[in-house]
Amino acid sequence: MIKLGLGLYKSLLNGRNFDFAKQAGATHLVVQLVDYIKGGGNPTLADNYLNGWGTTYNHGKLWEYDDLVRLKREVESHGLAWEAIENFDPSHWFDILLDGPKRDQQMSNLKYMVSNIGRAGIPLLGYYFSIAGVWGWTSKVFGRGNPMTVGFKAEDIDTNLPIKNGMVWNMTYDPDAPEEYLPQISREEMWDRLTWFLHEILPVAEASGVKMLAHPDDPPVSELRNSARLFYTIPEYEKLLKVSDSPSNGFEFCMGTLQEMPGSEVLKTLDKYSAAGKIGYIHFRNVKGKVPDYREVFVDEGDLDMAAAVKILKKNDYNGVLIPDHSPAMSCDAPWHASMAYAMGYMKALIDTV
Numbered sequence: 620m621i622k623l624g625l626g627l628y629k630s631l632l633n634g635r636n637f638d639f640a641k642q643a644g645a646t647h648l649v650v651q652l653v654d655y656i657k658g659g660g661n662p663t664l665a666d667n668y669l670n671g672w673g674t675t676y677n678h679g680k681l682w683e684y685d686d687l688v689r690l691k692r693e694v695e696s697h698g699l700a701w702e703a704i705e706n707f708d709p710s711h712w713f714d715i716l717l718d719g720p721k722r723d724q725q726m727s728n729l730k731y732m733v734s735n736i737g738r739a740g741i742p743l744l745g746y747y748f749s750i751a752g753v754w755g756w757t758s759k760v761f762g763r764g765n766p767m768t769v770g771f772k773a774e775d776i777d778t779n780l781p782i783k784n785g786m787v788w789n790m791t792y793d794p795d796a797p798e799e800y801l802p803q804i805s806r807e808e809m810w811d812r813l814t815w816f817l818h819e820i821l822p823v824a825e826a827s828g829v830k831m832l833a834h835p836d837d838p839p840v841s842e843l844r845n846s847a848r849l850f851y852t853i854p855e856y857e858k859l860l861k862v863s864d865s866p867s868n869g870f871e872f873c874m875g876t877l878q879e880m881p882g883s884e885v886l887k888t889l890d891k892y893s894a895a896g897k898i899g900y901i902h903f904r905n906v907k908g909k910v911p912d913y914r915e916v917f918v919d920e921g922d923l924d925m926a927a928a929v930k931i932l933k934k935n936d937y938n939g940v941l942i943p944d945h946s947p948a949m950s951c952d953a954p955w956h957a958s959m960a961y962a963m964g965y966m967k968a969l970i971d972t973v
């Protein structure tokens with residue numbers, strides 16, 4: 620059975636939002652434990668692409684079993700199941716991404732956290748293996764009813780802007796790093812780093828009953844800020860499965876990001892990998908346009924046929940979770956909540972009736 624979920628940012632993890640999720644029809648949560656933009660509820664509304672998503676202060680603060688279980692019990696006390704964690708904190712793995720001196724120590728910390736996640740009974744862990752991270756969006760009024768929404772237009776920004784030392788994954792992990800920039804990072808180097816990471820983490824994930832799910836590049840461009848990106852087309856994304864055939868190696872299937880890729884056939888890909896059991900959970904969102912010029916829109920307003928997607932998932936007996944991920948901000952006092960509730964109502968109706 621297809622399951623409806625909601626993704627919650629760290630700053631939104633409280634009983635009120637758990638009830639909100641349940642009211643909007645969710646049975647499952649995808650939880651982000653990274654402190655994006657301090658105090659802000661929704662990183663998608665960052666209005667200046669030059670600003671990163673903030674500074675992480677979680678060095679050495681690993682995800683402990685007791686803390687995970689405490690949060691899980693709270694989630695469950697609101698009638699929800701904790702399906703997935705989305706994203707590692709950059710402070711936990713910056714030298715794995717950057718191939719730096721703390722790489723091996725950070726890898727043993729990730730293994731420790733993955734085994735805690737498994738022990739706590741959280742089955743899925745989404746990660747995004749990227750140097751520049753989610754970067755390059757601009758906010759604009761666009762679409763039905765003039766909402767503020769994000770998108771990417773290559774000519775609006777300087778895609779070669781170098782990344783400062785002490786930053787990776789669009790967050791600062793070392794505010795005191797010397798004022799220099801990261802060197803160019805090639806595609807071969809990125810694949811080597813990802814391959815090493817997967818060969819290290821997957822055996823632990825398998826033994827712990829956790830699936831590791833890779834998010835595609837957002838925005839899906841081949842290079843950004845002097846670093847190559849791994850998953851910027853569907854054939855490149857599919858190469859993930861060639862690295863390892865472990866049952867713990869799979870996709871965090873972001874329909875929006877895949878739709879943004881030039882020439883992509885998202886529904887065909889969804890069919891293939893939902894049938895193969897390789898999709899852990901789905902970012903069920905929609906866009907208009909493709910790289911080099913696209914914009915995120917309401918779930919029923921974009922280029923992708925979302926009803927056809929649900930039909931495919933039903934045909935393949937998909938039993939994973941769909942979350943809205945992002946949605947344009949609705950004009951009211953609670954723009955994020957309204958936009959999520961709208962998307963989830965639409966999604967629930969599709970799931971119930973298709």
Ligand SMILES: O=C(O)[C@@H](O)[C@@H](O)[C@H](O)[C@H](O)CO
Binds near residue numbers: 706837
């Ligand atoms: O939830 C969000 O707003 C974003 O952070 C994600 O969609 C992001 O693209 C993925 O988590 C990958 O990091």
